[in-house]
Amino acid sequence: MSKLSLPKDKIKIVLLENVHDNAVAYLRSHGYENIESHKGALDADDLKAAIADAHMVGIRSRTKLSKDVLASAEKLMVIGAFCIGTNQIDLHEAQCRGIPVFNAPYSNTRSVAELVLGQVIMLARGIPRRNWICHEGGWDKSAAGSTEVRGKTLGIVGYGHIGTQLSVIAEALGMKVRFYDIVDKLALGNAQSCASLRELMEVSDFVSLHVPDTTQTRNMITATEIGWMKPGSFLVNAARGKIVDIDALAEALRSGHLAGAALDVFPVEPASVEDVFESPLRGMKNVILTPHIGGSTQEAQANIGNEVAEKLVKYSDNGSTVGAVNFPEVMLPVHKGGSRFMHIHRNVPGVISRINDVFGRRGLNIVGQYLRTDEKVGYVVVDVDGMIEPGMGVRRELEEIEGTIRSRFLQCEEP
Template sequence: MSKLSLPKDRIKVLLLENVHANAVSFLRRQGYTTIDARGAALSGDDLKAAIADVHMLGIRSRTQVTAEVLAAADKLMAIGCFSIGTDQVDLDAARHRGIPVFNAPYSNTRSVAELVLAEIICLLRGLMEKSWAAHEGAWMKTADGSHEARGKTLGIVGYGHIGSQLSVLAEALGMRVIYHDIVEKLAIGNASPAGDLDTVLREADVVSLHVPSTAETRDMIGARELGLMKPGSHLINAARGEVVDIEALAQALRDGHLAGAAVDVFPKEPGGANEEFRSPLRGLRSVILSPHVGGSTLEAQANIGTEVAEKLVKYSDNGSTAGAVNFVEVTLPQQADCSRFLHIHRNEPGVLSAINGIFTDRGMNIAGEYLRTDGEIGYVVVDVAAEIEAGMGIRKALAAVPGTIRTRFLI
């Protein structure tokens, strides 16, 4: 390999927050050996110091990668969020520094669906109240308010990977499934699309939310929507904390309009185990409260470890950005007897022409060229059918192109 490229065994990888061992083993199998795996999250000056000479960073949900932190990491070329969400990273700041961010949006799908299925049964049987009473010495042996899941209607709001898998599991219990999604989705099994959100709320015995956090979904379930739900029905939120107006939900439960709820995500969550969890839902015996553990299974964490590590390696090895959440997605073929150059730049006129000129001026034939832009940032990958030697001045010439943010050689 030419000395123009940084060898894999010199690419520094920092993994924080007990990222699953699958990630470490996969990276090592691919030839990455300078791996620093630490158990704790880092912040402030400690984080800045730790990533000053790091090329790839892996985190979970507690490490906050701000614009200020990114400014201290000149060598950083990619970030892997070993989680579903990416709120812990300033995605825009990373993009403008030419740093793609990868995550694992589907690796915990089964884990979340199974938790929701368990909550459906617990809510329909009133197990929370009966368990609480038993712990206090009472004996609530009664069938009042206790129902089978079979024959009941489950309303799923958001029919993506988790919602559709929950649909299959619920049907296996004999439930009737209806769903609503802002994008038209093909029904799986015997599930039926509802005309709109209000229809789901009015018809379902249990409503389960599986939508992303967007401006449109913020407080999408408020007092009005809760009022539309059937008296005695149940609400489950394993999506995002901002989706439900918690105060309104607590009131609907106190008033007896809803029989119960299960909530795994909250608008404000503790920063760690030593911080008290506060919520107006505390103390309500018909509510299942869980500390954002929908995807927290050993199986899900193992899958996430492998998936994100694979994406980091693919980007490092051949420049593919498939799966990046803040960057144009380019799926690239393997290099075949050519030298590959990656160029990230501001999307300005003349950049591509200038890049091509650097190679044509040196009599080099371009074997392949891939370009994607998002309006602000451009990403071009050039395969050149020629031997590249130090002293040709290509690196310096590419870096001097107006608008250049970052260049990499894969030679």
């Protein structure tokens, strides 16, 4: 068992936005009982008050952890984003404060892929317009504009976790799959890669976007790229809202160049259910609009709860930063019968030698040392033999090293 520098019953965890019960159950099963839950997101002032004395914070997509908010949480040591995206967190500020951020990049891939495939089928059959007609009392049984997806080409932009999952299930329906990614990827099944984005847009009957929100992908799909698409083809975006120029898409739909579209994400999304959703695509009968629900299934949220809670526990119990999005990743073995020190510092020369000097002057034998750095910070974990006696002042002296951001320690007893 491990004794933290702060006992587990003293570690306060704040969870917001209805984080799944699986997360709470996992945390409690590992000894973390001081958990405060909030059903929704909080505005900046209420959020500051809620996390002022929190050691761990768990959020979803609506909670904004800005620089100002993070400055109010002096005890905060780790953040869990119970979702894929982390744009709602000031990752740079969190890193500068020595706070790793963990998310769930894998747990909702199936849910998103299923939604996209469902939208592809609905668009191919002209369901948005036919559904609208029925609601208005009409009855259009014509097969005009209605096709099977079998034999059609699905172009996937971004062949990562969701893109590959979509590739597999689309091919099972008899679709031809082409994909484009800036990184060379191994094709699954009979999927074939495209040499350029333009090639993919030109050969696909349906184009589905699965790229992250970065400076390279923002406004990636403009009037130019839409112009490359086949006349009568369809665009699906369940990735990030700022990837597509919505005005250009609306114009392509009005002109008839595109036969339809489905969007689950938007450049500007309502902050709450009380706010009005505004988009130039509203009212278009050949467009499916969904409120950012790609990963909103019971199965996905349950999986996310487990995945992120596990990462939070591993960091708190063991110091592992595997899966952190803003931090050097260190995979650590379990250390028994000794003490483990974790030191986060600015990435400047000489820190490691001064850390080792602290242990050397006390005659503490280092049995393991794990160091990773990035451009801004360094993270070193030092395992030493034996228990650290009270009054040795190891942690205090480590924190006095120039460039230190924060430090922690664990007493690792034999089970």
